[in-house]
Amino acid sequence: QAVMTVETSVPFTGHRIDTPSRSVETTPKELLSFFREMSLMRRMEIAADSLYKAKLIRGFCHLYDGQEAVAVGMEAAITKKDAIITAYRDHCIFLGRGGKLIEAFSELMGRRAGCSKGKGGSMHFYRREAEFYGGHGIVGAQIPLGCGIALGQKYSKEETVTFTMYGDGAANQGQLFEALNMSALWDLPVILVCENNHYGMGTAEWRAAKSPAYYKRGDYVPGLKVDGMDALAVKQACKFAKEHVLKNGPMILEMDTYRYHGHSMSDPGSSYRTRDEISGIRQERDPIERIRKLILSHEISTANELKDIEKEVRKEVDAAIAQAKECPMPDSSELFANIYVKGLGVKDQAP
Amino acid sequence: QAVMTVETSVPFTGHRIDTPSRSVETTPKELLSFFREMSLMRRMEIAADSLYKAKLIRGFCHLYDGQEAVAVGMEAAITKKDAIITAYRDHCIFLGRGGKLIEAFSELMGRRAGCSKGKGGSMHFYRREAEFYGGHGIVGAQIPLGCGIALGQKYSKEETVTFTMYGDGAANQGQLFEALNMSALWDLPVILVCENNHYGMGTAEWRAAKSPAYYKRGDYVPGLKVDGMDALAVKQACKFAKEHVLKNGPMILEMDTYRYHGHSMSDPGSSYRTRDEISGIRQERDPIERIRKLILSHEISTANELKDIEKEVRKEVDAAIAQAKECPMPDSSELFANIYVKGLGVKDQAP
Amino acid sequence: EKMTVRDALNSAIDEEMAADPKVFLMGEEVGEYQGAYKVSRGLLDKYGPERVRDTPITEAGFTGIGVGAAYYGLKPVVEFMTFNFSMQAIDQIINSAAKSNYMSGGQISVPIVFRGPNGAAAGVAAQHSHCYAAWYASCPGLKVLSPYSSEDARGMLKAAIRDPDPVIFLENEILYGESFPVSADVLDSNFCLPIGKAMIEREGKHVTITAFSKMVGYALKAAEILSKDGISAEIINLRSIRPLDRDTINASVRKTNRLVTVEEGFPQHGVGAEICAVVVEESFEYLDAPVERIAGADVPMPYAPNLERLAVPQVEDIVRAAKRACYRSVPMAAAA
């Protein structure tokens, strides 16, 4: 299929680095796959919302709808040998890494077919075989962890890199600065991806950060600000960053993005921002609509064909949910499994 | 006495702020008091070295000789209603705050007349009555603590400020970034004083920090780089900073200084730096010699008069040591005192 | 009259803020968002942003700032959204808050309260379910309280805020929404409970059951069931983990001769272990059966509901343990 070139929505903004070109190469196939994958992610998250309301998902559940372009754009730029680690808003990153819907829904409902055997739940998805390291619930903790994975990659002389993802709220954490300093001292092949959705729970970025220029964090490391609602811009930036960090050590990518849902299921998401703000972004910047428009304007598919994809996706999600609901909970013996790789005589102490 | 004007050794370097003038106002009296106080500090530290070797001081003991200009210059710019908090290298800060030699030596030797009743030791000097908040052993912890004191000052609407002091090694700690961000968001009247003596234990600054421009830490807060071996430059910078932070919130002062001794008594201080480096600094930049030269060149005192001051200081130190040696250890009942202000029935549990 | 634990906590903070201008609240989402669990609802409106201070998600930093403000003489109430996140700040709590009064020979007092939900909630898995009672209670310089009812919550939080020393105040998310009867006394703005005193929630003769926080409710339910089997259980609500009310615990065991300890946290070096040691030290000769320890399973908290249920004590576990304790009497030392 023909390679085509598309301009990113807005220019990249660089810090201590020349920005990559706004012209991104893509193919009709890639655009269609972006459309399909993002639609699947969106549908999965909306289904999770319903399952939560039906009390089939419990505890904390953080949805990713609105931010899908980051997950798919990043995957388009890297391979499954590159590593990713993220926070609790992890469902779609897991899908991006090749995880299956059935594993996702099973995990969400605490079933044994879950990607963490039902033991982790919404916040703790993993897919080690595709270098996806979770799924972390403590704000900021995954940043040094990601830098450590990159240390492992460099130590092992693999030419791979790690994407360590965190929110605008997490960007204020001291451990970011500590890990960034060491990564820079040691030239680790790590990309710090700040998914700036402009709120950390109910706190707007400017109330939490004196300087919300997250791509400049720490000042001495190169950074790019990227339209995180534009999958092609994300792809371009991630490709650029991967090449950069393999040669020069860490780099920051700030993805300007947005979450449609509240922070988690207990947050209606409307007390600290206006409904106009949300609907404005849905109208102007929605990542799926952007790709739909590209596909239509380049006459790659018709509107109806895209609707069909969306229907398919819906069916897939429904089927996966049905299957997951049939899946049993973990066996009781799982309570004491996986505490250790090598148990060494720790007694199983139940209450 | 006549006010005189002296030029600082080197210009200030500013970050996001106009630098103060290099011309510093002083008086013969001030210069003589600088000479006397720094000589006293120097002598105290050298005596502590001997007492340590005689096993009268135990544990960790971090000496300040070489850095005296920071302590005296800072005090010359502020009042005892302004607060100071520092790390474990605290003996001379305590003296600067009006602490007595006998309290210092008693504390060092674990005697009841010590400034912390002998319970804190070298690292935990305090003088609450003069707003000296210690004396902290955990690298970096005093930075947010100092910002919190400043929050107290602002909350209480006192027009006072806090100087929170830390080393170049501590400057990499994440809690600095966290505290700086909040101080900036909340316009706290705090001055972060980085005493850059160029080593954190055996680690040269450039091995510990990708960007050793400590006065630029975090980037968005104004900072000044100051010759920390020049008491007048320190005074000028502190005065300037106090005014600034009362109006605008936090500021960073990086004091370019040097410790002559090893990191603590177990460190000969010669494996990670050359003897030439140390003696070069003693010859070119010693803070006491700088003031001596100024006094002599301005014909404020004669060389002999200054020698006499040094002799007096020596006697004072010897007398304080003798007195401290006579001072008894704390009473055994002190073991269970001061755990709480209000004990509420916690049983005294001895081994 | 009835009141939820949430309202009890809210009113306690409110009243203490009204009474003492040095008291202020800080933490994530305590202000504009009205509290992640709405414990601070309405306080921002009432007291303004200087006294109800939203912080960034930087626990180490804001805890240090809180402690520094307490050094200066303010009385901060620091909310951790949950105590799991206090681990990022634990150095400041232990080294800067708990130890400063001692290290300074009494010069630096630290009147601060650290509060928030502790331990297991529902379905929040391993990183959000840790109980820190034993950790903090091991540390001299701290006081550690854990309320069960609305009366506890009001009386103990008000006492904690007035106390001149650092207090760790361990709440429970699941209890926030529970309602308890409260008397007029409890609603009085002078109402305070003494720190260091346990509360006998139910008197009994045959077995002593100690518990704190949510487990007090479970223990009371177990007592109900046990009473049907003719076993009269005395339920001690510990309220204070440090100081631990050794006197009340020992007096009860000297009466019942049997002890069951209940907690949701991990067993090893837990609250039950300490209570066992305290009773063995002081009342060994009164014990007619081995101490029964009921604790959370010795595993990171699993998410799946069936596993989660197995991982935390259930009422049946307490009943079973109490029966074990009661049907056994001490045999003569076998190998003496």
Next chain:
Amino acid sequence: EKMTVRDALNSAIDEEMAADPKVFLMGEEVGEYQGAYKVSRGLLDKYGPERVRDTPITEAGFTGIGVGAAYYGLKPVVEFMTFNFSMQAIDQIINSAAKSNYMSGGQISVPIVFRGPNGAAAGVAAQHSHCYAAWYASCPGLKVLSPYSSEDARGMLKAAIRDPDPVIFLENEILYGESFPVSADVLDSNFCLPIGKAMIEREGKHVTITAFSKMVGYALKAAEILSKDGISAEIINLRSIRPLDRDTINASVRKTNRLVTVEEGFPQHGVGAEICAVVVEESFEYLDAPVERIAGADVPMPYAPNLERLAVPQVEDIVRAAKRACYRSVPMAAAA
């Protein structure tokens, strides 16, 4: 032949680094400075800066990096200059290292060792004297070891580095310079001690004394003194705090019928409390006297030498406790 504990640790790291290229050491001053306490002397020269990595003073950050490297499959040995500083990193240890294998359903193993001096040293006061044995040992997912002798140090550190799970390895600064005899076996590069097994350092009949780290030496001295009074003490060197070797402890108590626990850390929720609970649970009927718990005083560590001496267990304290235990036999339950 004799060897210091320092050399035992050094040789253990050295051999494991030689045997497995995935093993590397990181921490403050471990490289060019040769270790703050010289435990890593010579290793930088031998293995280069990629495998002996000096870090800035940023515990939270470098611990997270170490754990991430272990996720990836490396085997980091992370040195804390002292364990006091591990509090800045404890969230990474508990939430990222201990719980990941479980949360991921066994996908993410974390083969990492955290090591460094723990607990009281000499004259270093409250912030540098904390014993973390009980805290870490309360957490499922971790293994917690604490060596006494050079044999312990070598055998346990080598086992810890080879182990696929996160291990907390608690050393003691004062022991670094102590020499112990070591056999040819111990010096063999294949020598490893089993994790989870205690060691009976001295057999005895009348009273069991448990201890770990430096206190093992004190307990042995106490046993010497007690033997002069005709009391034969069995000394158990715990070696492993988690898993705790319940079997060895209980077997000993079933023989001696009396128990003294010794530790330098704080008493409340400490190692002694757990051992007491474990013995009461499994061997209650064998106990002829209340368990005697010797621990550090329940105070932040004071600096003054006279107070410091009062704050940590002395040999006499152990002797006195053992005598108390021996001269008492269990009275009949008084109020049954």
